[in-house]
Amino acid sequence: MKKKILIRIGSLRHGGAEKVLVTFLKNLPEDKYEIDLLLNLYSGKYLAEVPSWINVLYLNKGEMITTNRLQDIPTKAFRVIYQKVLKTFSSLLYQFILKDKKYDIEFAAIHGFRDEILNSPQKSSKKIIWIHNDLKKTELYNYTDDEFRKFFGFDKIMVISEKIQHDFETLAKTEEEKNKIVRIYNPLDTEEILNKSECGSGKSEDEVPVFISVGTIFPQKGFDRLLRVHKRLLEEGFKHKIQILGDGYDFENIKKLQKELGVTETSTLFGFTDNPYPSIKNAYFYILSSRYEGFPTVLFEAITLKKKIISTDVSGVREMLDNGKLGLIVENSEDGIYDGMKKALEEPESFDQYSENLEHYEIPFNLDHSVSRIMEIIDHL
Template sequence: MTEKKKILIRIGSLRHGGAEKVLVTFLKNLPQDKYEIDLLLNLYSGKYLSEVPNWINILYLNKGEMITTNRIQDIPQKIYRVIYQKLLKKFPKLLYQGKLNGKKYDIEFAAIHGMRDEILNSPLKNSKKIVWIHNDLTQVKIYTNEEIRKFFGFDKIMVISEKIRETFLNLAQNENEQQKIEKIYNPLDTEEVLTKASAPVLNYTFDHTIPTFISVGTVFPQKGFDRLLKVHKKLLNEGFQHHILIVGDGYDFENIKNLKSELDVDNTATMLGFTDNPYPYFEHSDFYILSSRYEGFPTVLFEAITLKKKIIATDVSGVREMLKDGELGLIIENSEEGIYFGMKKALENPEHFNPYSENLKDYQIPFSLENSVNTIMRILDEL
């Protein structure tokens, strides 16, 4: 019996984001006889905690939900968390000797790009280090080329789309750095998506006499829900009756909710919050709309493709690859005008979407859950 590889995986929390879901899907499909895994969270919270297999050891720096408000009573706890986490980041030996009991890991794994420095500054000099990049970092202000180059300190850089791969290839300075880059499609359990889509819709009534546009994602500025609501208002003013359904939660939830009221569209736009199963809402909606300002590889589009939805998506990283350059859905300019153009086309000329539906009928997603998991396991085993 070969000894199990000891792996430390780090992520902020297991809240309801794409990277968190992808990580948990991956962990659920790993064989437990090969690896000994410690999953270290900055914050012990999130909807996906209950889905982590029980053989994986969950550790955390702080407990409780993320504090997204500035209420007076929350400020001391917020300050304590920030100081404590910054202290452990600055003096990693404290973390490794204390919380991690001086354990020696074979592999240290940053499950999101935000954990780069925590893993690269690990006192374990002999461990192999991996990072999983889920976002197009060229669209994130703080990531200059110089900042992105720091990721070459890892032994492997796993990227989830062709655009992100090209970003890193262009910044690689030698063949050794090029070989660190590995493109892996996000693990998506298509069978689970199809099964869950047949469940009943809860807490929402669809009006099938007018079109419904659904958008699903963590509610923060990247996702462009503010743009979506402004376009919704403009189209209503022009006499185009339709509904907007936003499924998801996040730190910007209250802001978007307030914007919805300011625009006076509370009767035609619904924010459902987080749900464990968004797929029945997909199933009953007429159009799926991705209004994002930037992405890495929006897995949610693969879910929409799996459910054969009529898709409108801003031209962000991953979209051309996923929609086969516009064969499977309408790709629009990444702007408020682009969103307006796409939605107006859907309302004014719905038959424009018929060819996409035809192309989707027999379309098979170009990867499987098994392939993605096997590729990541190969990387773990070769390191």
């Protein structure tokens, strides 16, 4: 008999967690499980990639509203209130949206759905959560120990890096709680990355070094820091270009900053693209300017494409870059980014060792292995 699984996530917009979830779903055998994927908002670039055998349900439809324009406020307010009501009175959600279906497993695909899954009226279902972010001491998250402890209400806590695993293990009070924590590398498809990287045009025509960065345009990603460092280096006579690929609620602010700094000629904001891999492949350097991360998926993609990497020292980076053998890890600050980029421009030969190490590096983030591990958890609960 097929296990009935409910998976919850906000939408399938272009974030790392969303991409990872869809990659996981695409690699599941379709005859083994019955899956309902419940979205708060039916939108996102990855919707089209969800396998047809998965039943997609939603609370609201349409694009995410990231502005406060007068004409958008009624729709925005309705969505917020509607979702709040269904979160507070979860029995209404299960009765009217999920049609009283009984689930064997309820799965929060991101940490933000912790309370929704733990407050499910279906007390007999087994509950799993997937933690993609470092929830301790960041500008966006600052979970107290008491808040962290609530995650132990799940039967399994899937974490994606050693750092996050350590944070949870430190707060586990019993062996049983410790056994709930399992580290699983994100399922990512190296073959797909390599194949898609061949789809674009040939080598970049730029005569100056190009630094590329890919990610959702949130303050977390530090694109403001990247542009300010770019300006500083240009003023010092270091010719180079910046490319930023991605979209998000901070896009207009970054665009505004780009104009204020007077770097519109030397930096490009491309918005979201379905296939960033040819651009990554053709750039000189990949740069991660993030203020914080959980386990930055995009670095895995840059490693797969054997790029020269500069990254701020955020959660997951030391693990991914083999403690600095595969790329330059810099202090998590504007000065750190500046030092790393200046080194790349002044001493490009210092990156040759990283390239050499990448040539002989075997990636431990195996797609089949990750999918099998998650299926194992589901099957044994």
